[in-house]
Amino acid sequence: MKARLFIFFLAAALQVHAQTYRLAGRISDEKKAPVSFASVYIRNSTYGTTANEDGFYEFKLSAGTYNVVFRSVGNIERTEKITISNQDQEFNVTLANEPFSLQEEPGSGDEGNPGKDIIKKVINKREYYLNQVDEYSCAVFVKGVQRLTSAPQNLMTRDVRRVLQLDANGKGILYQSESLSKYNFRNPNWVREEMIASKTAGQNAAFSYNKASDLQVNFYQNNFEIEGLSARAFVSPFASNALRFYNYKLVGRSIKSGRRIAKIQVIPKRRNEAVYLGNVYVVEGDWRIYGVDLILTKEQANINLVDTLNISQQYIPITDSVWLPTSTHFDFHGNVLGFKFQGYYQAIYNNYNINPQFPKGFFNGEVMRIDTQASAKNGRYWANNRPVPLTVLEERDYKKKDSLFAIQHTPKYLDSLNKDQNGFAPLSYLIFGYQNYNREKRQSWYLDPFLQTVFYNTVEGWGVNAKVSYIKGFDNGQSYSITPEVRYGFGAKMLNANVGFTYNYNPSSQSTLSARFGSDVLDLNNAGTRSLFFNTLSTLFYENNYIKLYRTNFGVVAWQHELTNGLLLNTQVSYAERQQLYNQSFNHVFDNKDKTYTANNPLANPPTVESMLFPTNQALTAKASLTYTFRQQYIVRPDGKYIEPSLYPKIRINYRKGVSGVLGSDVNYDFASIDVFDDRMKVGLIGFSAFKITAGTFLNRKSLYFMDYNHFFGNQGTTFNPTIGSFHFLPFYEFSTNRSFIEAHYEHNFAGNFLSKIPFVRKLKLEELIGVNYLAQGKNSTPVSNTGLMQPVKGSYTEAYIGVQRFILRVDYGMAFDGNRKVVQGIRIFYGIR
Incomplete structure (x- = not known):
């Protein structure tokens, strides 16, 4: 091979x-x-x-x-x-320079615009050329270089120059990469790439396109997305609707290899749209693309990371009637905080085979396979195989960085670096936790952040939840982890401890075996409420003790395995003794005379008086779920299999059984549900959408308790979790149900399509969002366990919201309706901490 x-x-x-x-x-x-x-x-x-x-x-x-x-x-x-x-x-x-002559032909042109007339003919044949070649294979060489051209002198310290490996003037090559791949393609979008060689050197400061698929540009397609540059897709000058976005001007014509080539200037009709400017070249008569030389700019297209990106591409005849790209070139410039950089990425296509006759099942979801020796190729191999010679500066940079690489990968250097990285930083531990990694033994310890370790709630009072994770990895990709956890509430004088074990025994099939046992304090709502940190703040400062807790002594065993590509099975069996807890502590920072802590029973009536929600009980529960990802794509690297973001929705079927009579179990119920969801669904030029629809029912509810109900991902408080499937304003426990229900969530991100057209605002590069959340339940109410308490069954609940976001910062404004009655409205904020 x-x-x-x-x-x-x-x-x-x-x-x-x-x-x-x-x-x-x-x-x-x-x-x-x-x-x-x-x-x-x-x-x-x-x-x-x-x-x-x-x-x-x-x-x-x-x-x-x-x-x-x-x-x-x-x-x-x-x-x-x-x-x-x-x-x-x-x-x-x-x-010699190309002399494009502008000689008009009698009767040519579209209303005096021959450039537009030529483009219209290309658009008419767009779909033909898009689907002309059903499949092909080729060899692809990808080369990338990023340079720093200037930097603020006050920031260019000796340490910065050393880390970035720059010269005394703060200039030099930051990053180089090369790869050799065999690229296989079948219409409409089946891809399988085999990377046989890869070489990188330096610090990747902007963005990296190291795979052949990263530089696949097809201007016969209506839209083209450039990962990282914008959340919007860019309109091709040859798109079916291109005349709405562009004006065209015929610059001139020339004869090349007996063919007449028209050079046409592409001019955006409006500013601040996701469009190109530049020139395209068309083979007249065939009305096909000969080449493109197009530009995206920060001012025109509101792109990220770089100020300008130039995309050039040239086509050559593979046969008399089939033309395919021979090269694609990305050239970019940028300026971040005074650090000016530039660079390029290019792909060269060789040895096309437009009749490869791929065997049945060849395109099986594996979009990329990296050879185990891809990064081990030596200098002689690259000298003999790279189709583009290195420049003097590139060759010198490789030699320098290869020498530094050899030094930096000696055991002495790596041990020293490992020791530095393991240094304890109090501020980092406060927010992100602390990790200690042992390179030789491939093992690490991780301590949860302080903000999630010390807490306060009305049940336990002040407390400590100390959690440590130990992870051990192996050369074959297998790993195991051990996670002990100790929780002590000083107010309730309550100690809980448990330990978990996870064994990842087959990474290629996502196969894991896990177990956990001990005691813990859990949330009655297992779908998600507030973190320990945010609950501590809302309780102490505002007397809003939103979460409701219970104690459990438990043991659980779980198994996960991918049955076939895209079909993931999860199973779990647990046994638990559950005990109701009551408020024991009533501390606060500001004594709000108008507010009183609510009971730990979410259904208490009145809400401030403690009452029984459920008796102490035992529960043996079995769960299983099947998740299917349509056309799941993945990359196989030497260290394992990595799932790519899905292009299509996923579907998940869930079943949960409360087993009665075994080991004294008091529960007897059957619950089934189905989820259909997609985190990022492309919607052409207007951004992308996300949705989740869940429907479920209790097939049998002879005996169950409140924690066995179906709960929803609610929110009470100013901060919220933007994960699709969560609500902005839904109370955590009020809508929990043991009846049939359906919930639906839809959110659309316009990717700056509107705000980018507003002066000054467009510089913020905000993305505008709209969304709606909906929940409907069965009409009958059912007693909670055997206490006689009635969980009020709701009808329909709806939320609508608008928002803006930039990176991890997001602000939404919305309102919620219980039936036709508006119950709340307000602002919700997310800033990266859940």
């Missing part, structure tokens, strides 16, 4: 087994300046390369005579007949 892949990259189309020789040279313009990234390919083949930034190119060719095409946007295409004998050969080329 490796031998075939080696030949795949080195062989010219005709003589793959013969000895190869080096054809190299420099491509310059009429002023002797280098023509950077010019395309060079063998006519009537799919073997080609690209010049480097300094205009140097090289080929590996067998002896013979070749028609070599030299091509670059803005220059006259040149074809040279070159004979390779039995030695390396140097061939330099000068490309």
